[in-house]
Amino acid sequence: MLDAPNVDRQSRRREQTRREILDAAWDVARSAGLTGLTLRDVASRVGMRAPSLYSHFDSKHAIYDAMFGEAWTAYEEIKLAEESRLTDDLRECAHLIARTFFDFAVADPPRYQLMNQRVIPGFEPSPENYAPAVRVLAAAQVIAAERGLRDPDDLVLLLAVIGGLIDQQIANDPGGDRFARMLPRAVDMWADGVGLPRTTTTEKDTR
Amino acid sequence: MLDAPNVDRQSRRREQTRREILDAAWDVARSAGLTGLTLRDVASRVGMRAPSLYSHFDSKHAIYDAMFGEAWTAYEEIKLAEESRLTDDLRECAHLIARTFFDFAVADPPRYQLMNQRVIPGFEPSPENYAPAVRVLAAAQVIAAERGLRDPDDLVLLLAVIGGLIDQQIANDPGGDRFARMLPRAVDMWADGVGLPRTTTTEKDTR
DNA sequence: GTCTATACACCGATAGAC
DNA sequence: GTCTATCGGTGTATAGAC
Structure with a gap:
């Protein structure tokens, strides 16, 4: 039997190193693009040589895989925090959810590319890290169905x-808000299209 | 002064080689993914060594650039051919244009990635090859405004x-038609949203 | 277990012979 | 115009130091 505190300390240390590597990977992706990420860049940011990363991840794809899971988990947490603000009005909910997701995506384009586009040749998320994406969609379906x-x-x-x-x-207005401004109209169009009643309050988000 | 027919023959030959290279590049992109394209793969398909490509293109990005222009030009031609089938009814036109563009995109995902997503780190289309994209949008604006x-x-x-x-x-149903089937509803929602009259004919595309 | 050093095959790009 | 040779870079595998 191993000494429990020791095991804990070791595995915690391991977990922390993985964290540092993933944080560095996000940094690199944001500055060099998702497909511009290189193991040497990531390693140098955490004070390692590239091969050392293989002590913590099986391959570059495994890093992408963990990032994929993190991205969806991050969004899942935002959505959970947001749920307390949801009303019974589905149209209002749609506006809120749309704005949240839009801002989340635009704030970190490489993250959005990883989550929703198939950009990396040969990469498919593992079932484990695809799970949060499925959970988010399922939760949204429940929220919508309840309303x-x-x-x-x-x-x-x-x-x-x-x-x-x-x-x-x-793609066409990075850093701007040309399409962000069209979001409320788009959501209202959708809400009208699926037969939701017009909200009477003037609180509607039109920024 | 150079012999005119000779110049013609030479520049035609040159143009033909460029064509072969680009065709090979499309082949590679379709089988290895857009960012999985390598100059060695392209070159071997046209019976060359990789460095020889530099006699015809300045860089890999220059090949992407030419492909970008070709993709939008190809779509522009499809759209021009389609114009004869357009009616005065904007809703009908929207259905037709949507279906055409959707099919065009799904038929060749790497091409769509190149046209509409920023997938290749550091690549931006040159003004020259961005032009057809601008023309297509402008033409669509005219068609819509006229109606x-x-x-x-x-x-x-x-x-x-x-x-x-x-x-x-x-991303989520490659080769399938799960989202293709939702296209007519989406277009109708949009048409309703912008205040177009409901088409009375039963000819509406609901496949 | 964790990391380094080394090696390999591949990449885009350049130089220079022919 | 095309080749070979080569450069610095990449992902990745592995042997071995600690």
């Missing part, structure tokens, strides 16, 4: 609309 | 909706 949305495809459509605007914003 | 669409942003919104569905289709 009267019948067809699950309707939610998919909303996500497609938001995703389309995110794409345009990142 | 009564007032706000140019409304067309951008339609393109975002279509793009969002394309993303989902490519």
Whole structure:
């Protein structure tokens, strides 16, 4: 039997090193692009040589995989924190969720690329790290269904609309807000299209 | 002075070699992914060594650049051929244009990635090869305006909706039609949202 | 277990012979 | 115009120091 505190300390240390590596990987991705990430860059940022990373990750794809899981987990946490602010009105909820997701995506384009586009040749997320993505979508489906949305495809459509605007914003107006400004209209169009009643309050987000 | 026919023959030969290289590049991109393209792969497909490509293109990015222009030009030609089938009804036109663009995109995901997403670190299309993309959008704006669409942003919104569905289709159901089937509903939602009259004919595309 | 050193095959790009 | 040779870079595997 191993000494429990020792095991704990070691595995905690290990976990911490993984954290540092992943943080460095995010840094590199943000400055060199997602596919511009290199192991040597990542390693040098944590004071290692590239091969040393293999003590903590099986391959470069394994790093991408962990990043994929982290990205969706980060968004999941934001969404959970946001749930307390959700009302019974689905249209309002859609506005809130759309804005949150849009801002989350645009704040870190490489992260969005990793989450929602197939950019890295040969990379597919492992089931383990794909799980948070599935959970987020399932939770959104529940929220929508509880508020009267019948067809699950309707939610998919909303996500497609938001995703389309995110794409345009990142590709054609990075750093700007040309497409961000169109988000409320897009959400209202969707809400009208799926038959949600018009909200009467003037609180609607039109920034 | 150079012999004119000779110049012609030489420059035609040169142009043909460029064509072969670009065709090979498309082949490689389709089989290895857009960012998985390598000069050695391209060269071997045209019976050359990699450095020889530099006699025809300044860099790998220059090849991407030419491909970018080709992709938008190809779509521009499809759109021009399609114009004869356009009616006066903007909703109908939107359905047709959406379907055409969706099919065009899904038929060749790396091409779509190159056209509409910023996937290659450091690559930005040259003004020359960006031009067809601008022309296509401008032509679409004219078509929409002629049929009564007032706000140019409304067309951008339609393109975002279509793009969002394309993303989902490519990333989450490649080869399938889960999101393709949602396209007509999405277009109708948009048409309703911008105040277009409902088409009364039963000819509507619901496949 | 953790890391380094070394090595390999591959990459984009350049120089220079032919 | 195309080749060979080569450069500095990449991901990755492995042997071995600690």
